[in-house]
Amino acid sequence: MDIPYTVHNRPDTGIYNAKLGIWLFLASEVMLFGGLFSAYVLLRAGAEPGMWPHGWLDVRLGTINTLLLALSAITTLLAWAACKVREFGKFKFFHGCTILLALTFLGIKSYEYHDKFIHYEIALNDGTFVDGHLKEKSADFDLKKKTGTVTLHGRVVQDRKELMDLRMPAAQAAVLEEHVIQAADIKKMQNYGPWHNTFTAIYFTMTGLHALHILGGTLVIFYLWGPGSRMWKTDPERFTNRIEVSGLFWHFVDLVWIFLFPVMYLT
Amino acid sequence: MSETEKPVTLQSYIRLCTVIFIVVMCAVGSMIGTSFAHIGEGWTAKVAIILAIAAVNAFLVAGYLMHLLSEKKLIYTVLTFTVIFVIGLFGLTLWAMTDFPVGTATH
Amino acid sequence: MQANVQQFPPFREPGAAHGHDDHGHEHHEPGFWTKYIFSSDHKVIGIQYGITALTFLLFGFFLMLLMRWQIAHPTQPVPFLGPLLEKMLGPMAAGGAISADLYNAFGAMHGTIMVFLGVVPLAFAAFGNYVVPLMIGAPDMTFPRINMASYHAFFLGGVVMFVSFFIPGGAAQAGWTSYSPLATTIPTNGQAFWLVGMVLLITSSLLGAVNFIATIIQLRAPGMTWMRLPWFVWAQFVTAFILLLAFPPLEAAGVLQLMDNALGTSFFLPTGLAVAGKVGEASGGGSPLLWQHLFWFLGHPEVYVLILPAMGVVAEIVANNTRKPLWGYKSLVYSVLAVGFLSFIVWAHHMYMTGMGQRIATFFQATTMIISIPSVIILTCLLLSLWGGSIRINTPMLFALGFLPMFGIGGLTGLPLGLAAADLYLHDTYYVIAHFHYVVAPGTIFALFAGIYFWFPKMTGRKMNEFWGRVHFWCSFVFMNLVFMPMFAQGIKGMIRRMSDGGVNYSAARVPGAIDTLPGSIMELNTWILWAAIALGIAQIPFIINLFWSIKHGEKVGTNPWQATTLDWHTPTPPPHGNFPQEPHVVRGPYEYNAPGFEGGFAPQAEFPAAGQGHAQPAHH
Numbered sequence: 004m005d006i007p008y009t010v011h012n013r014p015d016t017g018i019y020n021a022k023l024g025i026w027l028f029l030a031s032e033v034m035l036f037g038g039l040f041s042a043y044v045l046l047r048a049g050a051e052p053g054m055w056p057h058g059w060l061d062v063r064l065g066t067i068n069t070l071l072l073a074l075s076a077i078t079t080l081l082a083w084a085a086c087k088v089r090e091f092g093k094f095k096f097f098h099g100c101t102i103l104l105a106l107t108f109l110g111i112k113s114y115e116y117h118d119k120f121i122h123y124e125i126a127l128n129d130g131t132f133v134d135g136h137l138k139e140k141s142a143d144f145d146l147k148k149k150t151g152t153v154t155l156h157g158r159v160v161q162d163r164k165e166l167m168d169l170r171m172p173a174a175q176a177a178v179l180e181e182h183v184i185q186a187a188d189i190k191k192m193q194n195y196g197p198w199h200n201t202f203t204a205i206y207f208t209m210t211g212l213h214a215l216h217i218l219g220g221t222l223v224i225f226y227l228w229g230p231g232s233r234m235w236k237t238d239p240e241r242f243t244n245r246i247e248v249s250g251l252f253w254h255f256v257d258l259v260w261i262f263l264f265p266v267m268y269l270t
Numbered sequence: 271m272s273e274t275e276k277p278v279t280l281q282s283y284i285r286l287c288t289v290i291f292i293v294v295m296c297a298v299g300s301m302i303g304t305s306f307a308h309i310g311e312g313w314t315a316k317v318a319i320i321l322a323i324a325a326v327n328a329f330l331v332a333g334y335l336m337h338l339l340s341e342k343k344l345i346y347t348v349l350t351f352t353v354i355f356v357i358g359l360f361g362l363t364l365w366a367m368t369d370f371p372v373g374t375a376t377h
Numbered sequence: 378m379q380a381n382v383q384q385f386p387p388f389r390e391p392g393a394a395h396g397h398d399d400h401g402h403e404h405h406e407p408g409f410w411t412k413y414i415f416s417s418d419h420k421v422i423g424i425q426y427g428i429t430a431l432t433f434l435l436f437g438f439f440l441m442l443l444m445r446w447q448i449a450h451p452t453q454p455v456p457f458l459g460p461l462l463e464k465m466l467g468p469m470a471a472g473g474a475i476s477a478d479l480y481n482a483f484g485a486m487h488g489t490i491m492v493f494l495g496v497v498p499l500a501f502a503a504f505g506n507y508v509v510p511l512m513i514g515a516p517d518m519t520f521p522r523i524n525m526a527s528y529h530a531f532f533l534g535g536v537v538m539f540v541s542f543f544i545p546g547g548a549a550q551a552g553w554t555s556y557s558p559l560a561t562t563i564p565t566n567g568q569a570f571w572l573v574g575m576v577l578l579i580t581s582s583l584l585g586a587v588n589f590i591a592t593i594i595q596l597r598a599p600g601m602t603w604m605r606l607p608w609f610v611w612a613q614f615v616t617a618f619i620l621l622l623a624f625p626p627l628e629a630a631g632v633l634q635l636m637d638n639a640l641g642t643s644f645f646l647p648t649g650l651a652v653a654g655k656v657g658e659a660s661g662g663g664s665p666l667l668w669q670h671l672f673w674f675l676g677h678p679e680v681y682v683l684i685l686p687a688m689g690v691v692a693e694i695v696a697n698n699t700r701k702p703l704w705g706y707k708s709l710v711y712s713v714l715a716v717g718f719l720s721f722i723v724w725a726h727h728m729y730m731t732g733m734g735q736r737i738a739t740f741f742q743a744t745t746m747i748i749s750i751p752s753v754i755i756l757t758c759l760l761l762s763l764w765g766g767s768i769r770i771n772t773p774m775l776f777a778l779g780f781l782p783m784f785g786i787g788g789l790t791g792l793p794l795g796l797a798a799a800d801l802y803l804h805d806t807y808y809v810i811a812h813f814h815y816v817v818a819p820g821t822i823f824a825l826f827a828g829i830y831f832w833f834p835k836m837t838g839r840k841m842n843e844f845w846g847r848v849h850f851w852c853s854f855v856f857m858n859l860v861f862m863p864m865f866a867q868g869i870k871g872m873i874r875r876m877s878d879g880g881v882n883y884s885a886a887r888v889p890g891a892i893d894t895l896p897g898s899i900m901e902l903n904t905w906i907l908w909a910a911i912a913l914g915i916a917q918i919p920f921i922i923n924l925f926w927s928i929k930h931g932e933k934v935g936t937n938p939w940q941a942t943t944l945d946w947h948t949p950t951p952p953p954h955g956n957f958p959q960e961p962h963v964v965r966g967p968y969e970y971n972a973p974g975f976e977g978g979f980a981p982q983a984e985f986p987a988a989g990q991g992h993a994q995p996a997h998h
Contacts, residue, residue, distance in 0.1 A: 004516035004955045008595050017342040020519045020595050026345050027587045030352040031621050037356035038626035038671055041363060042633060042644065049367070049664055051648070057313070062302060073294045073331075077287040080335050084283040093280065170306075197640045201662040204642035208632060254336045261327045264298075265320045269305035270313055344594065355622050355721050362737070363670040366725055369734030 010241045025248045029255050036259055039209055043266065046201050056202045057270070058169035059195075061115065065268035068111050069260065075104035076257040079224075079250040086243040091235055094246070098228045101253070105221040112214050119195040119203065123155055124166065125184060126191040132160050133182050137194075149187040156181050206267055213263060216256045223249050290330050297327045417521035418954055422528050423507030424836065427829075429532060430499035434822075435917075436539075437490035440483045442910055447475040448879030449907040469547050480877035481550035482567065486538065488553025489571065492679065493578050494535050496821055500686035501620070502531070502585055504828050505613045507836070509589065511945035511952060512607050514598025514961040514983060519591040527584035534577030541570035552875065554676065557645030557668040561637045562652045572635040579628045582620045589617035598944070598983065600963035605982070607943050607967040608709050612689030615717035616682050623678035623721065630671035637663075644668075666731055673724035681720045683817055684784070685713060687824030688755055691777045694827050695759055697941050698774040699766025700979070702968035705758040712751035712758075719748040729797040730804050738797045745795035752788060756781065772846030776827030779854050780820060787815030790865065805875070808868025811861050819857040826853070826920070833924075834938045838950045839931030845919040852916030859909035863902040870899045879903045940977050943967050947981055959985040 007013070008020050016023070047055055082097035118136075125133045135157010144151030158177045160166055168174060193199055197207040227245055234242040301323045309315050333339040338349075407416075416422060443462075446455055452474050455462060459473020469479040510518055518524045541548040546565030549555065560568050593614045597606075606614075633644040641659060645668040648661030696703045703709060725733065725741045760781055768774070790812045793799035803809060826849070833841050872880045872895055880903075881887055885894040937946040944963070948956055961983035972980035 004957055004960060006516055006519065006521070006596070013595050016344050016594060018344065020591055023344070023591045023595060024520060024523075024587050026348060027590055027621060028583070030348050031583055031587070031625050033349075033352050033356060034359075034622050035625035035629050037359060038629035038674075039633075041360040041626075042629065042667055042671070044360070045363065045367060045664060045667055046644070046662070048364075050662055054662070062305070066298060066302060069298055070295065073291060073298075076331060076335050077291055081280070081283055081287060084278065084280055087278060088280050090280065197636060197642045198660060200660045201643060204636060204644060204660075208636055208642075208644075212632065251336055254331055257335075258328055258331050261331065262321075262324055265301050265305075265324045269301055269320055270317045351618075351718075352622060358722050359626055359670075359674055362722065362725065362740075363667070363674075365740075366670065366728070366733050366737045367664070367666060369737040371732060371734050374732070 060268045075101045083246045122195040417525045419518045427503035434495040440487040445907045449903040451878040477877040482548040485549045515596035516955045530581035534574045537574035541567045586617040586621040598961045608692040609689035612685040616685045619678045623675045627675035677724040678720040687821040690824045690828040694777040696968045698769040700970045704761040712754040715751040773827045773831035775850045780823045783819035806868035807864040811864035841927040845923045849920045856913035
């Protein structure tokens with residue numbers, strides 16, 4: 004006996020196997036991201052007053068990425084629709100667009116990550132903080148030996164709290180300039196990696212996990228677009244199902260970003 | 271999808287997608303607007319509005335792009351339980367973390 | 378024949394491409410690697426899971442023996458194995474004795490291995506994979522290659538867990554619950570291994586769960602309506618949903634803790650956390666309680682993952698050997714669904730000690746008491762099924778009968794732990810250990826032994842030896858109770874679990890005259906338990922020999938040695954690739970053991986119309 008309902012719907016459930024499979028998988032993904040979003044809310048609610056960052060991420064880049072993903076969700080649907088009406092050329096075009104959009108998304112995301120990794124907060128021995136992007140480290144810079152200098156493009160604040168809400172008028176009005184700091188003056192120097200505080204931690208974890216989903220989805224779509232599309236000649240119905248199922252995954256990934264964007268960038 | 275479905279044209283999908291994309295763009299725009307506007311004290315009111323708009327966005331993607339609006343009962347059943355459990359996970363954890371024994375100090 | 382199939386299209390789809398890659402019929406004899414390692418056949422995968430899980434069970438048991446030695450004879454070198462331990466594990470086992478760190482590692486890994494690498498893979502993945510498709514009349518699982526990937530992820534997870542013993546610093550030492558911040562502050566990479574291993578195991582169970590649910594929903598044979606499913610399938614169905622939806626939050630938590638361990642984040646580390654008297658570098662702001670919530674959101678449903686498949690096995694064996702239908706089939710079905718649902722909202726009864734308020738504690742006490750109702754209904758139905766039956770006693774039935782009182786003890790002793798007032802006293806004592814081991818060890822594991830003896834003839838065409846099976850049962854039964862019963866007494870007297878010295882520092886002998894110390898009679902039980910545990914280990918030898926010996930030399934039997942009604946016994950033995958030579962048409966419920974018009978007095982669930990026989994018989998409902 005062969006496995007039934009790989010292509011056609013089972014009469015009493017009205018769906019084929021893979022579609023049930025992907026929805027079950029997505030249900031599990033809902034629980035996964037549900038757990039992470041719950042963690043986010045609880046960490047944010049439990050943060051010390053005034054210590055939860057606002058406005059740390061570039062809204063322009065986030066918006067562009069949001070629109071890229073929305074557009075890719077649409078090309079995914081159109082790619083499936085093209086298969087449905089048996090227009091293989093248009094399928095190739097639409098899913099080609101999906102792949103390009105996804106790669107652009109990942110590119111922008113990596114730029115944003117890089118931007119955080121070269122962003123330093125330096126606590127000085129006199130109790131003030133220098134915060135800004137790394138311009139240059141002198142060749143002999145060594146924190147332990149206390150030699151050399153480091154140059155940041157940013158600002159100096161008296162209280163760490165001032166660095167938290169960048170939407171405040173005071174932060175908006177701040178003038179950024181170059182600061183050259185002696186290693187001997189530095190108490191602690193740390194970039195905005197996941198270890199910096201709870202916000203960067205959850206930001207990197209959630210967007211990182213989301214980016215992994217994007218990467219996985221892109222690989223699957225690329226396979227179906229390239230070598231996997233040979234199935235079109237032998238079994239177009241089954242191939243269309245595959246496009247639908249992978250599309251459902253892709254839309255879910257978009258759905259996650261729809262919440263990640265406001266939660267991370269806008270609030 | 272199934273062989274039982276009505277025949278479709280690519281054009282109808284393109285029309286649908288254009289409408290959805292425009293609505294999504296407007297929604298994203300209004301989220302950003304809300305984020306930078308001065309509404310209420312602090313972030314609470316803004317967060318509520320922004321999340322409400324995000325929910326509209328999510329509804330569009332799930333409802334139309336994932337055709338959840340015309341899905342089978344089986345899928346609805348699975349997702350209903352999933353949503354109940356997510357709410358349980360979040361809600362009960364939140365409750366547990368904000369409920370303290372009577373007579374003890376809280377935040 | 379037509380009457381049975383009219384609501385379904387032909388099983389073989391006319392439009393489907395044949396020989397598609399998911400399930401191609403191989404006409405050439407597959408080689409060793411394709412046949413046994415990279416097989417996508419659900420039966421091979423089931424056996425792979427079974428063998429791996431049994432191996433891990435034995436390994437986990439062995440860790441426990443070492444721990445029991447340490448508890449009974451703290452700091453004394455382990456006899457015979459001491460030098461070997463020192464050679465393999467280095468300074469952690471200096472002088473052949475088990476150090477406190479090594480004891481902690483063994484404790485954490487014993488729990489992890491028994492739960493995630495032993496019982497769940499055996500109960501859910503092994504039996505589920507082998508039996509469920511056969512029972513519902515399916516040719517295979519829905520996604521055979523995903524099934525294979527599930528086993529490989531599981532195996533890899535097992536390897537990662539196992540390897541962690543041998544890294545510098547040793548395996549994870551924060552208990553199978555891995556509470557933060559302890560799990561992050563212990564200076565070993567074992568915890569990172571544990572987390573990576575868990576992520577692999579969660580991936581494996583996710584793939585398995587998707588497969589099981591899709592198979593049960595989509596691949597039921599014509600006529601196999603929901604209320605005709607054998608109850609075992611229902612139990613596996615609910616278990617799969619629990620795995621699907623309860624595991625991901627732990628995966629989320631695992632990722633967060635991995636970030637804490639590897640990248641220095643502070644998801645679960647509070648502000649100002651001091652380790653060894655020094656405030657650490659971590660940024661702080663995290664919540665240790667959050668880990669506990671995310672962990673127990675899986676942790677409690679996991680208990681039902683351990684028990685439901687076992688109950689399913691017992692139900693099949695009880696129905697088969699009482700020669701009558703299960704008592705209250707519908708109650709059983711609704712109860713298992715209720716248990717599955719409720720298991721998601723009871724988790725915080727593991728956390729009464731975390732200072733939660735009375736309101737939320739009341740909520741979780743209420744749900745905990747409510748979930749005991751369907752559990753008791755299930756047990757009662759199984760017990761009442763014995764009433765008035767002409768019971769056949771054989772090894773599987775003995776183990777199934779042993780399960781009922783053992784699970785009863787385990788379940789009922791859990792009630793005091795579900796009530797905050799009693800739990801505050803009993804929490805973290807040996808009472809808890811006794812309670813959940815009664816559920817899982819003489820409970821679930823007995824049911825799994827029953828299943829192995831029961832389905833062994835299906836896998837091999839031979840029965841396991843009955844005499845040695847009974848020896849195995851009676852010895853296991855006696856020694857299990859001798860191991861776990863004394864722990865209730867120890868726990869009620871206040872002996873705390875996870876003490877590497879077995880409570881010596883709290884004993885009356887060490888601190889004479891102090892209030893509420895552990896008396897000598899309680900401390901002495903440690904020695905009793907050690908010997909009972911060793912005897913329990915010896916009692917497994919007949920089983921191990923029997924298992925391998927019977928593959929070649931057991932008594933040869935036909936396809937249906939137990940005269941069972943369910944579909945799994947109406948295929949060739951062992952079932953070929955694709956399971957059923959003809960498409961089965963299910964015409965009646967699963968337990969028609971009272972059918973006078975039929976040969977042998979029982980009515981098989983399905984007919985095979987193409988074979989041209991059987992369908993003339995009247996259906997008895």
